[in-house]
Amino acid sequence: MKTLATIQRVMAVAGGLLLATGCGPGGGGGGNATGGANTPAGGGEIIVGEYASLTGKEATFGVSSHNGTQLAIDELNAAGGVLGKRFKLLTEDDQSKAGESATVVNKLIAREGAVAILGEVASSRSLEAAPICQQAGIPMISPSSTNPKVTETGDCVFRVCFIDPFQGTVMANFALKTLKAKRVAIFTDVKSDYSKGLAKFFKEGFLKGGGEIVSELDFNGGDKDFKGQLTTIKAANPEAVFLPGYYTDAALICIQAKQLGLNVPLFGGDGWESDQLLKIGQEAVEGNYFSTHYSPEAGSENGKRFVAAYQKAYKGELPDAMAALGYDSAMILADAIRRAGGTDPAKLKGALAATKDFDAVTGKITINPQRDATKSAVILQVKEGKFKYVETINP
Amino acid sequence: MNHQTGAKRYLVLAILLSAGVSTFSHIFNRYYLGVAIDVGINIVLAVSLNLINGHTGQFSLGHAGFMAVGGYAAAVTSIQLSPWVPPALLPLVFLGSLLLGGLAAAATGLAVGVPSLRLRGDYLAIVSLGFGEIIRVVLQNMESVGGASGLKGIPKYTTLGWTFALAAITVYAIACLVNSTYGRGFIAVHDDEVAASAMGINPTRYKVTAFVVGAFFAGVAGGLYAHHKQFLSPTGFDFMKSIDIVVMVILGGMGRTAGVIAAAILLTLLPEVLRGFADIRMILYALLIIGLMMARPQGLFTLGRSRPGTT
Amino acid sequence: MSQIEQQLINGLALGAIYALIAIGYTMVYGVLRFINFAHSDVLMLGAFAAYFLAPLSERVFGPQSITGAICVVVASSALCAGIGMLIELLAYRPLRNRPKLAVLITAIGVSLLIEYTCQHKAVFKAETKPFPRLFPSQDFRFGGLAISSNDIVVLLVTVVLLGILWFVVQRTRIGTAMRAVSFNHQAAALMGININRVISFTFGLGSALAAVAGILYAMKAPGIEPLMGVQPGLRAFIAAVVGGIGNLPGAAIGGVLLGALETFAGGIPGISNYRDGIAFAILILILLFKPAGLLGRVQTEKV
Structure with a gap:
């Protein structure tokens, strides 16, 4: 039973050490200061x-x-x-x-x-x-x-x-009014609450506006192969695909959709906005839409x-x-x-x-x-x- | 028997100490307090995994899954019950939720343990890893517990005292189990399964017991974690979390409880200490793990003792 | 109807890549009996090597030339073979006679080291980078079926590499030595086989395959980042175990099986959200009925 005693002793010492570090004023090395240069020290x-x-x-x-x-x-x-x-x-x-x-x-x-x-x-x-x-x-x-x-x-x-309800509704109205799509598929990132939230509110708004969701499929953010899902989406024959998610995934999905011959517009939310979407997706993202916060073109000074x-x-x-x-x-x-x-x-x-x-x-x-x-x-x-x-x- | 009571005395001492510290914990900086609680939770996790991986010699990579089951079960219980209970009884709700979390995890441990009996080594590792991932995926799709966005609004019940008292109980319970006459069977299964069964030990029963008990305490740790962070999300229980715990067990020296505890403390504090190094922090952390393994391949804290057959 | 065939093609193209990665895991396991966690990071390094070499080859061979692509792939795999051998030499060899679990933790450490070093802003940065097109791609249509030229390349390369690998392992001296070492270290050493050389060679070969897999993976999904290897690495690890770890054809079969499973699970509404879990569930089932994997032999313990 010596083990037990040793264990207890180790624990007691460890606990003591912890508390000691806890009480110490300020502790060791400082934080990760990445502030601008020449920040004056002191209370200012x-x-x-x-x-x-x-x-x-x-x-x-x-x-x-x-x-x-x-x-x-x-x-x-x-x-x-x-x-x-x-x-x-x-x-x-x-x-x-x-x-x-x-x-x-x-x-x-x-x-x-x-x-x-x-x-x-x-x-x-x-x-x-x-x-x-x-x-x-x-x-x-x-x-x-x-x-x-x-x-x-x-x-x-x-x-x-x-927030998601606003953006989801905006995209539902956009699909109905601007894209004039009645049959839409939704392709959601199940790992991301952002994607799931957008999909939920999009669906509510789109159904209320008289649209039809022909297929709902999911991927996991960070996946690199989406052809399994896209094949099913293509078979459902949608007029457009709502793809809430981040640009890293969206660009790859656009590429693989084109490879499978799914030639309908894909559209998403603000997670799409990045220069990388264009660099990775190249011609595969052409013609697709997304909602976001601002446009340098129409934006303010x-x-x-x-x-x-x-x-x-x-x-x-x-x-x-x-x-x-x-x-x-x-x-x-x-x-x-x-x-x-x-x-x-x-x-x-x-x-x-x-x-x-x-x-x-x-x-x-x-x-x-x-x-x-x-x-x-x-x-x-x-x-x-x-x-x-x-x-x-x-x- | 004398030693047994001696150990009990230490246990009581440890719990009293935790309780004492807890009453003064408000004077400590909340950051240090939080890290200290993290340490306690990791001790529970590492010691419970040590029963499966260390003492019994199985290779489980699914500990985060058990922790997730326990954490979610405990969190849901206390979220549901807390509004109905007078404040004086809240500690009971907390304890009850931890117990329920532990039991839920133990049930999962049974479900994983039984079918995995035919498997060994890496095959068992893959199956436990698979179960852990399945648990995560199921939680991710359960909208009733928040789904991918996570479970919020968990009351903050975990204190330093609770954590270390439970850590002490975990260590004590598992040490008693392993050191009992019955428990010698774990080590027998670890050392040589065939010889063990020839001696009339049923390896299957021991393996399942190890899984169930280990999972129970992982579930309790999950409950502590849930009431500490006040928020749970399925991504926090992916296989990297299991790997973190496995590293603690191996670095501590498989089957050596004191070493595993020390490794749990070290590996929780190390990343915090390294925060000062900003963007090269995790690079240093990785280098330290490699360096430690090179320097002490038998495990870091073997305290100069060796038990035959634990390589 | 064409949907099922289409899924089969998709699954095969994905599974082929998993198979290439799984072979690396299984070969290392064969000679050293541990899981080389850093394998998935070598895959990522392969993709990044090609990313940096591609502009160079473009200058020499012109844009999107087949010769250039082959040069890039060969150079990247050679580079990764070197990295793999270096990892073995520096991190695993000193622990050769130590407990396997110590090596396992070191492997995890090496993996974390590579991942975090590559994410550092002075190295590759954490952001996703567009992978260049190495050669012109085209999409073919056969009735309702769509096949991308990339998929054909993936399949061709995999089959050719598997053939070469089979030849190396079964017909060459070094391959025979590899099999001997995997069978019994000590006996092989007594037969005059230079164990260190064989293990080093195995790491080099496995890492070269990982690099090719990484490039194929990056061609399929042309966005690369320092953690891109983690997910396919995990899948390939599972594939290797399912096929029977240490067994080369087993790893190939496991990879293709996993790719097909994932693709089919992804294509079913209501199940696609469980895709990550379903693949695991079916694999667990397989292991319960074949505890040593599909092609692995159950070893009876000698008393």
């Missing part, structure tokens, strides 16, 4: 925490979103910050893993003293961090989590994008300026929707801090909730009583290897 800083999927399965989106946020913070600091204080952006990587966002957001709030939290793209990770921000009373702004449940967590959780600034900062890369929303989340936060006259959480929450007609790069944003952004959507079409503006739909 506003510490903003950001959590993003910088590595792992959904890193593509996390990195874009982070790039947008970083650009916003750099621009704000270059202009002298807000209320005479500069921003310090602390970014933590959640590795696209469940469980990690809770830990890193706890760290950002409890150890680094962040006054506000920005993140995440994926709704499931925003949902994990939301209760932590809520319990700590620290406002959180999600740039691009569209699941309605995210902001239901409490009055600390905001977002700067529209602010939107055009953002695209130029982003390209300058990131070696000519074009910003995708995630980058634009990441940028907006930081800008709306800065605006709210300015109006609140400081970073007092209660005042900051009030100021965020009172955001009205903010001129963001993704359009005019008003925060509604559910703490979601009310804003218009635009529909774009891929034409000659470029995104062409089709129409704007107001909420």
Whole structure:
């Protein structure tokens, strides 16, 4: 029975060690400071925490979103910050893993003293961090989590994008009115709550408008072979295919659909918006449609300026929707801090909730009583290897 | 017998200590507190997997699946019951939900264990991995528990005290089981199945027992996790999560409980300590795993003792 | 009706790639008795090697030339063969006489190391990159059936490589040595076989196949990223076990079977959302009835 005694001893020592590290003031190495250069030390800083999927399965989106946020913070600091204080952006990587966002957001709030939290793209990770921000009373702004449940967590959780019910309905009306399609197939990413949410609200809107869903099939985000599903979809003979999902999958699906001779328009949501859709899909994505937040073509001066600034900062890369929303989340936060006259959480929450007609790069944003952004959507079409503006739909 | 009571004394001490620490836990930084709870949960997971993979010598890659079943069962129970129960009884609801989660996971363990008996080594690994993935896929499609978007609104019941008390109980229960006369059979099955059955030990029964008990505690860990993170999503229980736990068991030295506990602590704290290294953090983590395995291929914390036949 | 035939073609084209990857797993298992988790990352490196070599070949041979494509594939596989041998030399050889599980964890470590290094912003970055077209592709129609030239290439390449592999393993000296080592390390060493050389060769061969599989996979789905190998790697691992791990034809059959299963499961409404699970469920069933895989031999334990 000596083993048992040893075990208990090991555990006691380990527990003690843990507590010791826990009590230590400040602990070891500092956070992952990626803030703009020359941030003055001391109390003259506003510490903003950001959590993003910088590595792992959904890193593509996390990195874009982070790039947008970083650009916003750099621009704000270059202009002298807000209320005479500069921003310090602390970014933590959640590795696209469940469980990690809770830990890193706890760290950002409890150890680094962040006054506000920005993140995440994926709704499931925003949902994990939301209760932590809520319990700590620290406002959180999600740039691009569209699941309605995210902001239901409490009055600390905001977002700067529209939500699934709005976008789903927009696409249903678009299919019925613009595409004049009566028979539509839906191809959903079952791993993604975003895709499932859009599909659900699209279906409701489309059926209400008198359309018919001829086939409903699913894939798993990250799959590379979709021919099994596409063969069945083709056999159902739809007039168009609704494909809510991210561009990485959408581009491959468009290619394989063309290979199988499925020559009807495919259309999706804001997850499609990326230069990569064009680069990967090439001629296979031609003629397809998607809804998104803004179009540089029809957009405001602010939107055009953002695209130029982003390209300058990131070696000519074009910003995708995630980058634009990441940028907006930081800008709306800065605006709210300015109006609140400081970073007092209660005042900051009030100021965020009172955001009205903010001129963001993704359009005019008003925060509604559910703490979601009310804003218009635009529909774009891929034409000659470029995104062409089709129409704007107001909420 | 004397040693047995000695061990019990340590158990009581550990639980009292956890309870004591818990009453003061509000003064600790929430981040450190959260990480400490993660450590406790990982101890439960690693020690329970150690029963299957270490002591009994099976190779299960489905521990995350058991954890998922336990976590979801516990979360649903406490979400449903909490509004109806007076606040004073909430700890009972929590305990009950953990127990239910454990039982649900144990039932799954039985379902996996029984058909897998004919399989060995890598074949068992693939089947347990397959079951784990099937559990994930089913959860992903169950809209009643949130489907792909996950289950939210789980009450925050897990505290440091609960976690470490349960970790101590897990360690104690599994150590007692393995060290009992009955439990010597696990090690016999591990060392030589044929010889064991020649000695009148029924390997099948031991394997199933290991799966059921291991799954039970994994389910309890799932329940703790659910009430700690307050949110569950199916993607958190993919096969990489199982691999994480397997790494703890192997790095700790299969079948050596103290080593496995130490590995669980190390592998939970290491990524947190490495956060300061930002974007090369996980590269360092991978290098450290390789380095540790090169330096101590028998397992990290064998404390200089060796048990014959545990290679 | 043509739908079933179409699915068969789709499944075969996917399964062929799984088969190529599965063979790598099974060969390493044959000689070293452990699962080389880093195999799926070598596959990814193969695709990235081609990604960087393609512009080079374009400059020499002109755009989308067959000769250029062959050069790119050969160069990438040679590169990956080197990487595979290097991994074995640095990470696995020092642990040769250690517990197999220690090697397994090291393999997981190597896999994580490659994945996270490649995701770093100074290496490949995490984002998806468009894979270049190596040669002109065309879609053929036979009545209601659609076959892409890529699918034909995949099948042809797989069959040719399997043939070459069979020849190497069965008819050459090194192949005979491989079989000897897989049968019994010590006896093979006593017969004067250089074990290290044989194992190194096996890793090289397996990694070269993985590189080819990676390129074929990238041609099928031309978006590549550092984690692209994980999913097909897992599938191929299952295929290898189902076929009977250590058994070459078994791995090929397992791969094709898995590809076909996935494709059919994906095409059925109401089941496609369980696609990941269904493949596993059927494989578990197979293993329950054939506990050592389809072509594996059940080894009775000697007392």
